Amino acid sequence: MSWIDVGALDDIPLRGARIVKTKAGCVALFRTDEAEVFATSNTCAHKNGPLAEGIVHGKQVTCPLHNWVYSLETGEAQGADEGHIATYPVKLEAGRILLDAASIEARSAA
Amino acid sequence: MEKLVVIGAGMASGRLLEHLFDAAPEKFEVTLFNAEPRGNYNRIMLSPVLSGEKTYEEIVTHDDAWYAQHKVTTRFGERVSGIDRARKVVTSPNGDVPYDKLIIATGSDPFIIPFPGHDLPGVVAYRDLEDTNAMVKASSVRGAHAVVIGGGLLGLEAAAGLRLRGMEVTVLHNTGHLMDRQLDETAGYLLQKDLERRGIKVITKATTKTIAGDGKVEKVTFEDGSEIPADIVVMAVGIRPSCSLGTEAGLEMGRAIKVDAQMRSSDPDILCVGECLEFDGNLFGLVAPLYDQAKVAAKTLLGEDDAFKMRELSTKLKVTGCDLFSAGDFADGPNREDIVFRDPKRGVYKRLVIEDDRLVGAVMYGDTADANWFFGLIKDGTDIEEMRETLIYGPAFQGGGGATADPLAAVAALPPEAEICGCNGVCKGDILKSIAGGATTLDDVKAQTKASASCGTCTGLVEQVLAVTLGDGFAMPTEKPVCNCTDLTHEDVRRLIKSQELKSQPAVWQNLAWKTPNGCPTCRPAINYYLLADWPLEYQDDGQSRFVNERNHANIQKDGTYSVMPRMWGGMTTPDELIAVAQAAKKYDAAVKVTGGMRIDLLGIKKEDLPAIWADLNAAGMVSGHAYTKGLRTVKTCVGSDWCRFGTQDSTGLGIKLEKRLWGSWTPHKVKLGVSGCPRNCAEATCKDIGIICVDSGYQIGVGGAAGMDVKEVERLVDVATEEEVIEWVVAFMQMYRENAKYLDRAYKWLNKVGLDWVKEVLADPAERQALVARFDISQSVYQKDPWAERAVPSEAVKFQPLADLTQEAAQ
Numbered sequence A: 001m002s003w004i005d006v007g008a009l010d011d012i013p014l015r016g017a018r019i020v021k022t023k024a025g026c027v028a029l030f031r032t033d034e035a036e037v038f039a040t041s042n043t044c045a046h047k048n049g050p051l052a053e054g055i056v057h058g059k060q061v062t063c064p065l066h067n068w069v070y071s072l073e074t075g076e077a078q079g080a081d082e083g084h085i086a087t088y089p090v091k092l093e094a095g096r097i098l099l100d101a102a103s104i105e106a107r108s109a110a
Numbered sequence B: 001m002e003k004l005v006v007i008g009a010g011m012a013s014g015r016l017l018e019h020l021f022d023a024a025p026e027k028f029e030v031t032l033f034n035a036e037p038r039g040n041y042n043r044i045m046l047s048p049v050l051s052g053e054k055t056y057e058e059i060v061t062h063d064d065a066w067y068a069q070h071k072v073t074t075r076f077g078e079r080v081s082g083i084d085r086a087r088k089v090v091t092s093p094n095g096d097v098p099y100d101k102l103i104i105a106t107g108s109d110p111f112i113i114p115f116p117g118h119d120l121p122g123v124v125a126y127r128d129l130e131d132t133n134a135m136v137k138a139s140s141v142r143g144a145h146a147v148v149i150g151g152g153l154l155g156l157e158a159a160a161g162l163r164l165r166g167m168e169v170t171v172l173h174n175t176g177h178l179m180d181r182q183l184d185e186t187a188g189y190l191l192q193k194d195l196e197r198r199g200i201k202v203i204t205k206a207t208t209k210t211i212a213g214d215g216k217v218e219k220v221t222f223e224d225g226s227e228i229p230a231d232i233v234v235m236a237v238g239i240r241p242s243c244s245l246g247t248e249a250g251l252e253m254g255r256a257i258k259v260d261a262q263m264r265s266s267d268p269d270i271l272c273v274g275e276c277l278e279f280d281g282n283l284f285g286l287v288a289p290l291y292d293q294a295k296v297a298a299k300t301l302l303g304e305d306d307a308f309k310m311r312e313l314s315t316k317l318k319v320t321g322c323d324l325f326s327a328g329d330f331a332d333g334p335n336r337e338d339i340v341f342r343d344p345k346r347g348v349y350k351r352l353v354i355e356d357d358r359l360v361g362a363v364m365y366g367d368t369a370d371a372n373w374f375f376g377l378i379k380d381g382t383d384i385e386e387m388r389e390t391l392i393y394g395p396a397f398q399g400g401g402g403a404t405a406d407p408l409a410a411v412a413a414l415p416p417e418a419e420i421c422g423c424n425g426v427c428k429g430d431i432l433k434s435i436a437g438g439a440t441t442l443d444d445v446k447a448q449t450k451a452s453a454s455c456g457t458c459t460g461l462v463e464q465v466l467a468v469t470l471g472d473g474f475a476m477p478t479e480k481p482v483c484n485c486t487d488l489t490h491e492d493v494r495r496l497i498k499s500q501e502l503k504s505q506p507a508v509w510q511n512l513a514w515k516t517p518n519g520c521p522t523c524r525p526a527i528n529y530y531l532l533a534d535w536p537l538e539y540q541d542d543g544q545s546r547f548v549n550e551r552n553h554a555n556i557q558k559d560g561t562y563s564v565m566p567r568m569w570g571g572m573t574t575p576d577e578l579i580a581v582a583q584a585a586k587k588y589d590a591a592v593k594v595t596g597g598m599r600i601d602l603l604g605i606k607k608e609d610l611p612a613i614w615a616d617l618n619a620a621g622m623v624s625g626h627a628y629t630k631g632l633r634t635v636k637t638c639v640g641s642d643w644c645r646f647g648t649q650d651s652t653g654l655g656i657k658l659e660k661r662l663w664g665s666w667t668p669h670k671v672k673l674g675v676s677g678c679p680r681n682c683a684e685a686t687c688k689d690i691g692i693i694c695v696d697s698g699y700q701i702g703v704g705g706a707a708g709m710d711v712k713e714v715e716r717l718v719d720v721a722t723e724e725e726v727i728e729w730v731v732a733f734m735q736m737y738r739e740n741a742k743y744l745d746r747a748y749k750w751l752n753k754v755g756l757d758w759v760k761e762v763l764a765d766p767a768e769r770q771a772l773v774a775r776f777d778i779s780q781s782v783y784q785k786d787p788w789a790e791r792a793v794p795s796e797a798v799k800f801q802p803l804a805d806l807t808q809e810a811a812q
């Protein structure tokens, strides 16, 4: 994997999110714990709600528009709703957030 | 005999020598260097030495007699300055020493943050006996202040020791909770409470700026300009491997000296043990793995086979009375689940992290009796599927019975003096007495004690006291809990936040036995509101516990853009304001709509542009209209006596005064006001949360109106004669609603529950009114600030931009 540094962990508030722009739309980075970050598509499978604006709880996010809940680990919508968002490899190193360039490019090509 | 030279007489090399002399006493002739002017002692016991529970003599592991018995040539107080691998000698100021085999065991150096003033006398690290003695000396001055920078293991042990020696101690920690590497927020909160109980001040999210003093340390200053006195500053912010000898000798390096599983460096005659080495990408900071390394290194020196393996590590804090344990891994990974157990009465918190039916991490606070059992499960990777249900209760529960957490535990745990009914000052003990005297129903208790006889918000709690006391003898009415994270109702939670003085979200989660680690989108916004309404000065509003509109201070639209709606006080505006609004609309390409609330809405603004459009509107003197909040929305007015031929009073002016007084405050649900100049009611005041009708003799104040999903006419609260009285009554009503209503109840819903009579009764007392007004004003001193202006500054505006833009990267 080829990792790209996209910013500092502390630029995301605890239980908050920020987005990274890519050619094929935005990737959302969620900080679920002091040292835990997930990367997913920012776009809700329901009506394209911007997921980074949702409330982050446990390892889940609730869409800001109509409250669909997604697992940030699997990208699956929870409960009765059916839908899926893409998830991407992400890792933390010395307080920095690294995204995998290959998966991001694969996303752009798709 | 072969010549073995050892650099560093620390915990790792000490253990290595013991193994070596046990197995082959005559094989090596040992020379032992140590930069410290002494031999091997148990470094981890420096904390009891600091606190006075032990003396240095008691923690020495190898004394002169031991070294003599094993014929070790000791060179204590000598720092080795270099290694010449070609000649196989080590260099020290007192001459070279040749070796056949060399051990580097130089440990770590404490990391010092280079704040201005970090080199003043009185700034110490916490690593060796000299540091410990310096702290003991500083504590001998009565009333002296110590500041410990770093709220990790070492810093807290230092703080506890200094406190036991009678110092005033403050711990500064840069993140949100103590020991954030080992503990989650709740355990960190409990630890902080325990430390505070023993008189240690803790400042989290500390923004230390300088250490200052004239010739020696005197104080520590912060970014916000505040400062605290300091006679000694202990910096305990981390360690760095002490490995420069390896770099200079040309050994293969990573972040420390790289070794293989036999503890050999890239030069097979040079071995390493301890914190100065790197194995397989890992560094070390606790003794357990160092002891394994020492065993392996001894075998390697003796020509026997062995290999070092990484093991799971656990952490404990050596501060008496703070029982904490953490082990394993809490970091990300797919398919992880939490099991949480809380016992607020005993201050116990346990959290297990499970992945694929195996335990991968555990944090516990307050009761660590089962820690070793859990640690064993983690290390062995035991399949826990069978015992999952009862796992958190520990080994005693396995193979039998099975238990579930008692949903009424929070109430059962309350002490008798805990206040249950705030209106009538009834404590749990009073209710217990009435039950003992024969009361079996809510009405009995109400009749005998007056508990829940006034505003009624404590009804749920009274019922729960009945239920825990009478057991099956009492059938609980089913009032809905806040959400699946708790069994308590909103009213219970509000009452308990007040009576137990819970001032942070982790405090609520722990003391009220939340079932999830950090709540859900239903309870978090509610708890955030209750805390900021009850403790405006102490609690810090949490943006991550707000829905998008309130977090971004604009209403999100279906396409992800936002609407921007500045205040127009009482519906009045000016040509200049209108020009500014028009210019902003053009510049940011907004749709323009006049709202039903007498102001102008700019729609379709991109999130990135919000800080800029706010700055433009601020420049024209306009502030947020809070069209997005559970807070004051609009105050509708009519033209009133200024213009209208029927107007009896200055309804426009009064509306503006009320809006200027109330704006910025947070409320359980939105609050809308109307002020009409006469009973014709052009401002629709009779269907607002608070509506005022001006009449010849003064003002009629009505409350509890609405015209949304329900249409309700206001009910009369009071008639008054002057504007001043209107403002006092309205502010007092607003504060009563803020302090008592359930989150997301509009005023009319709350009034339905508590009854307008009770509200009238309370507000009729001038002292009560003034007290409510005073509390409202305290809250406004914090919250009546334009949120747009606060976010239009560059340091905040960046948070509205994407973290990174990779559209360029992927271009080729």
Ligand code: SRM
Pocket (backbone or CB within 6 Å): B555, B556, B557, B563, B565, B593, B594, B595, B596, B597, B598, B599, B601, B627, B628, B633, B634, B670, B672, B687, B705, B706, B707, B708, B709, B710, B746
């Ligand atoms: C903009 C506006 C409509 C308009 O174009 O005129 C409006 C727009 C929205 N209203 Fe409203 N309401 C607007 C006046 C009203 C009024 C009329 C009034 O205030 O005089 C009412 C009925 C009066 C009342 O509240 O009792 C009204 C009753 C509601 C309700 C139902 C509330 C209820 O308790 O039943 C909601 C839903 C809610 O708040 O939960 C709502 C919610 C909303 C939201 C916030 C829905 C949402 O979450 O996105 C809309 C935001 C759109 C946006 O981005 O601006 N809006 N809304 C009006 C803004 C007034 C202002 O200047 O602040």
Ligand SMILES: Cc1cc2nc3c(=O)[nH]c(=O)nc-3n(C[C@H](O)[C@H](O)[C@H](O)COP(=O)(O)OP(=O)(O)OC[C@H]3O[C@@H](n4cnc5c(N)ncnc54)[C@H](O)[C@@H]3O)c2cc1C
Pocket (backbone or CB within 6 Å): B007, B008, B009, B010, B011, B012, B013, B033, B034, B035, B036, B043, B044, B045, B046, B047, B078, B079, B080, B081, B105, B106, B107, B108, B126, B127, B128, B154, B157, B242, B245, B273, B274, B275, B276, B284, B285, B286, B287, B288, B290, B316, B318
């Ligand atoms: C106050 C305190 C409490 C602790 N509590 C715990 C605990 O509860 N549990 C736990 O597991 N761990 C604890 N630790 C950590 C533990 O003490 C260390 O992990 C351990 O001591 C490291 O052993 P070491 O042999 O690598 O280094 P050290 O024990 O530091 O020994 C290295 C020695 O090498 C000497 N030296 C360095 N460079 C040279 C040179 N060039 N020439 C000659 N000599 C040199 C140093 O002076 C030092 O004496 C604690 C540490 C401290 C300071």
Ligand code: SF4
Pocket (backbone or CB within 6 Å): B638, B639, B640, B644, B645, B646, B647, B676, B677, B678, B679, B680, B681, B682, B683
């Ligand atoms: S109804 Fe009354 S206050 Fe409203 S405009 Fe007419 S006269 Fe004026």
Ligand code: FES
Pocket (backbone or CB within 6 Å): A044, A045, A046, A047, A048, A049, A063, A064, A065, A066, A067, A068
């Ligand atoms: S767009 Fe996400 S829930 Fe509707």
